[in-house]
Amino acid sequence: MFRFLHSPLLFFLCFFFTPSLLTASVLTALDPAFGRQGATITLTIRGSGFDSVSELIPDDPGIIVTSVVVGSSTQLRATIVWNASPGLHSLVVRGRSGDSNSAPFEILPSLLQPALEFDDPAFAGPAGRMGAPDAVGLSAFVFAPSQIWGNRDSVYFTDGLGIRRIDRSTNEVTTVPLLSSVPNGRVWSDGERAYFAEVRSGAVTIREVLLRSGEISTLVSIPTTRSDITLAEALWGDSQNFYVTDAIAGKIHKVNRGTGQSMVLTDFGQSMLFFSSRRVPINSFGKIWSNGTFLYIPVAGTLVRISTETGERTTVLSPLPSGFYGLIWGSGSKLFVIGSDVVRAVDLVSNETSILAGTAGQVGWADGIGGVAKLNFPADVWGDDRFLFLE
Numbered sequence: 001m002f003r004f005l006h007s008p009l010l011f012f013l014c015f016f017f018t019p020s021l022l023t024a025s026v027l028t029a030l031d032p033a034f035g036r037q038g039a040t041i042t043l044t045i046r047g048s049g050f051d052s053v054s055e056l057i058p059d060d061p062g063i064i065v066t067s068v069v070v071g072s073s074t075q076l077r078a079t080i081v082w083n084a085s086p087g088l089h090s091l092v093v094r095g096r097s098g099d100s101n102s103a104p105f106e107i108l109p110s111l112l113q114p115a116l117e118f119d120d121p122a123f124a125g126p127a128g129r130m131g132a133p134d135a136v137g138l139s140a141f142v143f144a145p146s147q148i149w150g151n152r153d154s155v156y157f158t159d160g161l162g163i164r165r166i167d168r169s170t171n172e173v174t175t176v177p178l179l180s181s182v183p184n185g186r187v188w189s190d191g192e193r194a195y196f197a198e199v200r201s202g203a204v205t206i207r208e209v210l211l212r213s214g215e216i217s218t219l220v221s222i223p224t225t226r227s228d229i230t231l232a233e234a235l236w237g238d239s240q241n242f243y244v245t246d247a248i249a250g251k252i253h254k255v256n257r258g259t260g261q262s263m264v265l266t267d268f269g270q271s272m273l274f275f276s277s278r279r280v281p282i283n284s285f286g287k288i289w290s291n292g293t294f295l296y297i298p299v300a301g302t303l304v305r306i307s308t309e310t311g312e313r314t315t316v317l318s319p320l321p322s323g324f325y326g327l328i329w330g331s332g333s334k335l336f337v338i339g340s341d342v343v344r345a346v347d348l349v350s351n352e353t354s355i356l357a358g359t360a361g362q363v364g365w366a367d368g369i370g371g372v373a374k375l376n377f378p379a380d381v382w383g384d385d386r387f388l389f390l391e
Helices: 008-017
Strands: 026-031 034-036 040-048 055-058 063-072 075-082 087-095 103-108 147-150 154-159 162-167 173-175 186-189 193-200 203-210 216-223 235-237 241-246 251-256 262-267 273-275 281-283 294-299 302-307 313-317 324-331 334-339 342-347 353-358 381-383 388-390
Touching: 026 087, 026 103, 055 063, 055 075, 147 186, 147 381, 147 388, 186 235, 193 235, 193 241, 203 241, 216 241, 216 251, 294 324, 324 381, 334 353, 334 381
Parallel strands: 034 103
Antiparallel strands: 026 040, 040 075, 055 087, 063 075, 087 103, 147 154, 154 162, 162 173, 186 193, 193 203, 203 216, 235 241, 241 251, 251 262, 273 281, 294 302, 302 313, 324 334, 334 342, 342 353, 381 388
């Protein structure tokens, strides 16, 4: 039997040894308060009452918190992968005192809708005639296309007839009037201009084509170590810089777009040039894609990530899958690796790979979803905010 003892001493002891109630942390702001689906960002969390064991708890398991750094009792910094569906979400800070209030944030749609279905991929050709190549859709004549790029209004490609433009709203194909022949080399475009990079006459050269006027000019010429080789080089650009390969010297140059001044971003220490059995020069550098912070580029069978600031290199995937020959494109935390028969998606956080379209070992031409679609050695790839375009 229990008996209640009314004692002042007992009341005192109970009061003295009862822990004081801890106040939960308060979350006041997220910076930024939005993120692109699939992207990996650094998030700053501001508030009060954060402690050394504070962690972030999102409302969706697709939002992956890879690290949390407690800067002070009023600020946290976290690295987060926005893999959940687009829309409004929230998170709380959990510490010793429990959960904070929730703070909202928005996940924006991915810049590239997963290309699970290949629907009406033939924008142009092959029913046209050489004498009248420009027409609408399948009535246009296309001859040996080799490079592709675009913007929200148009898709451009090069073929044996020059630079061609496809109006994305009408599928009308026109030929861009050029003041001279199409430059050689691989291409990168900012939407209004196309830039071509190649080695010729002992220099890595970047040439600019104004797509509206057809005017062509040489922007950059960087000496290399051999003058007897002509070779297409990989190229990428942003608002401030170009990034261009030099396979002969085994280097990647960073070129200021305003001044034309160049520096070596990274040096692989060996030539990335080799020759076929018929002595045809081949570039071991593949296509470049960048998210602004890093360049991603296939190099001699390995997918490499390079800091655009320091030039530091890390290996993402090695060896690359069989049937791969240098074509990549990306969006957020996904990189798309284009092979002769399949499109693979590489998760840049976990480095896991999966097949997005096509079937390994089966080439062909067929529309469809996933493995039903068939590819046959695509020549190039470009992506916008919804699709991958294969040429």
